Amino acid sequence: MVQALKSKGVSKIGAAGFCWGAKAVIELAKITDVQAAAILHPSFVTVDDIKGVKVPLAIFSAELDKQYPPKLLKEFDEILQSNKVDRRVKMFPKCSHGWTLRYNASDPAAVSRANEAHKEMLNWFTKHIK
Template identity: 60%
Template sequence: MSGPECCSNPPKLSSSSGSGSVIELAGLKAYVSGSSNSKQAILLVSDVYGYESPNLRKLADKVANAGFYVVVPDFMHGEPYDPDNVEKPIPVWLNTHNTDRGCEDAKPAIAALKSQGITTIGAAGFCWGAKVVVELTKSSHIQAAVLLHPSLTTLDDIKDVKVPMAILGAEIDKNSPPELMRQFGEILTSTKVKSFVKIFPGVAHGWTVRYKAEDEFAVKSAEEAHQDMLNWFLAHIN
């Protein structure tokens, strides 16, 4: 995940966005939305801009309204990627905020949710977060997954996926081009993992969480992807 495409259209971050609240979960700050009495949780793993993205929190609220307890942990530990910080370009930032660390942080968060009575967990990952989610699918940590414009994910990663997975990709995307997304789908079919692959026309990498509210087409495409994600979880998290 290098170059400007993965980091275009940075969101304006706001810790006060959303109708949920910020709690501490397994040593991490996390934005949560929905009833903690729910037995079904959805973990949303952000892109490099972190858990304060207003669009991501708005999406968390939308998923919570469908009956899930939604958790968006701060896997960036208070230091999301800042494109204006010339001392930490994306390759340097990734050295200390790598997806392996994100995956290791996710495991105790999942364990904490299960200790609270959560019985079934789905996870969706955006760009950087998709790689974290893929790692979680290789064992029994989660029961269903959605990748949205994934980065850093390889064909070999997909061969080890063990839970139902939906992949939502952009037509204009150097990090996860449509052909690679289709190859992911072919692998999942060959390994008999339930899967769904959809390429959205006319949109670029990051469109599901970095859209601008005044861009009608972008909003419509993002909302379509959000509904596809939600439908996947409604079908496979029960």
């Protein structure tokens, strides 16, 4: 897909991965097929995956997601920092895994938290995809 975009003249690409899509985005970020990446409530992303990231990466996680506790996110952040990769690692309070996509649209707090994550992701891409 990246090559198809490039064949159409697209020169800068950002990739976002939600849940299991985060793993695919991390693979793109390791081989620099994209200029920036963002992952939201990731699944299947390991410490070794993060060690290979070469492009700016934003990680947005949920406080109540037991798969990615604060200690692991801190480790991700430290790895990216030591590799001199621009990064943004943020844990959203009072959120569960999937909060950016699977939320109750009639709950103003849930809508607000999802919108905040989406806005931060767009700001990340605006910063890195010029």
